[in-house]
Amino acid sequence: MSDSSYTDGTAAVSAISAADPIRERIAQAVSDVRSTTPLAQSFTNxxxxxxxxxAQLAAGGTAAMSFLPDDIVDTAKIAGSTYINVGTLLPFYKDALADIAPKLQYLGKPWVLDPVAAGIGKTRTAILQSFKTAPPTVIRGNASEIIALDAMWELGANDGAEGETTRPAGVEAVDEVEAAVDAAKRLARYLAQHAAGGKGAVAVSGASDLVTDGETVYRLPGGSAMMTKITGAGCSLGGVTATYLAVAEPLTASIAASLLYNRASEIAERESNGPGSFQVAFLDALWNVTAEQVAQSEILIG
Ligand SMILES: Nc1ncnc2c1ncn2[C@@H]1O[C@H](COP(=O)(O)OP(=O)(O)O)[C@@H](O)[C@H]1O
Ligand SMILES: Cc1ncsc1CCOP(=O)(O)O
Ligand SMILES: [Mg+2]
Structure with a gap:
């Protein structure tokens, strides 16, 4: 159901109405995390x-960090979800992560992948390629990472897609979010077919975030450019997405996390005067933003 339609320059989009049922699911996810404090464990940089x-604590969840495969797999059995982030690598990660992903899949446990710096280095590429056969439930990255992962998994080969970028990026994006739409949809369709649970979502962050289940594309405008001036804005968004994935299905979890981040970063920008105070104000805002503020955010589909 839409209450307005327009073209944003690249795609015909409609704003979903205040009564759209997805808003109820988003509000429920935000509230459920705060009332049930789910554990989302992380193997992160x-x-x-x-x-x-x-950020996971401020959103209402609980956190546990580990790098050992047996620790991660045992914790996965009692956690609501797992978060894997390949930002910093050590030699043992290649074997550890190639071991953990199939075990999570065997156990049917949901997990979020942040493919930080995808496209750089043989070790990171080998790790990310290994995930194709035991894929995550949600992939969350910036535009360059999503484009690089889609190319690495060769998902565009069958629909004649040309590589959207050939440049390797560092941990920051060198592509616009809109350049990653097709890659995000291909990856999300692949997750829906192959991930444990039979559902998947891909979230692309940037000036205006994008989330897709492979069929519908949701655009989530707003937020603060100050997020690019603190390290870990994207990584912690992945962690909070895992927190929501502990209580909600992948599409709702991904949209809820991105909207929470947009509303909280807007508040933090107003209440801070530089990166240091911004990060503090941002954590406070993650705690204080209401479920209704998150769920009634502007959401565009198209
Ligand atoms: N120019 C921007 N304007 C508003 N929000 C932004 C901007 N750039 C990034 N963000 C926000 O910062 C968070 C992290 O996104 P991003 O910087 O793309 O991730 P990463 O740190 O992984 O590259 C997201 O919540 C995203 O919406
Ligand atoms: C700086 C840096 N180097 C390796 S991982 C990392 C953090 C990246 O954080 P984010 O992707 O959230 O900007
Ligand atoms: Mg990142």
């Missing part, structure tokens, strides 16, 4: 590990 844990 050591630059931003502290912000990931703090």
């Amino acid at each position: 050591f630059v931003t590990i502290n912000l990931v844990a703090n």
Whole structure:
């Protein structure tokens, strides 16, 4: 159901109405996390590990960080979800992660992948390629990472797609979100077919975020450019997506997390005067934003 339609320059989009049923599911996810404090465990990079844990706590969940396969697999049995982020690598990660992903799939446990810096280095490429046969439930990355992962998994080969970018990016995006739409849809369709649980979603972050289940594309405008001035904005968004994935299906979890981040970062920008105070204000805002504020956010489909 839509209450307005227009073209944003690249795609015909409609704003969903205040009564759209997806808003109820988003509000429920935000509330359920706060009332049930689910555990989402993380195997994440050591630059931003502290912000990931703090953001999960501020959103209402609980956190546990580990790098050992037996630890991760045992914790997965009692956790609501798992988050894997390949931002910083050590030699043992290649074997550890190639071991963990199939075990999560065997156990039918949902997990979120943040393919940080996808496209750089043989070790990271080998790890990310290994996930194709035991894929995550949600992939969350910036546009360049999503484009690189789609190319790595060769998902466009059958529909004649040309590679959207050939440039390797670092941890920051060098592509616009809109350049990753087709890659995101292909990846989401692949997750729906192959991930444990039979549902998947892909979230692309940037100036205006995009989330898709492979069929519908949701665009989530707003947020703050100050998010690019703290390290771990994207990593912690992946962690909070895992927190929501502990209580909601992949599409709702991904949209809820991105909307929470947009509303919280807008508040933090108003209440801070530089990156340091912004990060503090952002954690406070994650805690204080209401489920209704998140669920009544502007959401465009198309
Ligand atoms: N220019 C921007 N304007 C508003 N929000 C932004 C902007 N750039 C990034 N963000 C927000 O910052 C968070 C992290 O996104 P991004 O910077 O794309 O991830 P990463 O750190 O993985 O590259 C997301 O919530 C996203 O919406
Ligand atoms: C700087 C850096 N280097 C390796 S991982 C990492 C953090 C990336 O964080 P984000 O993707 O959230 O910007
Ligand atoms: Mg990132």
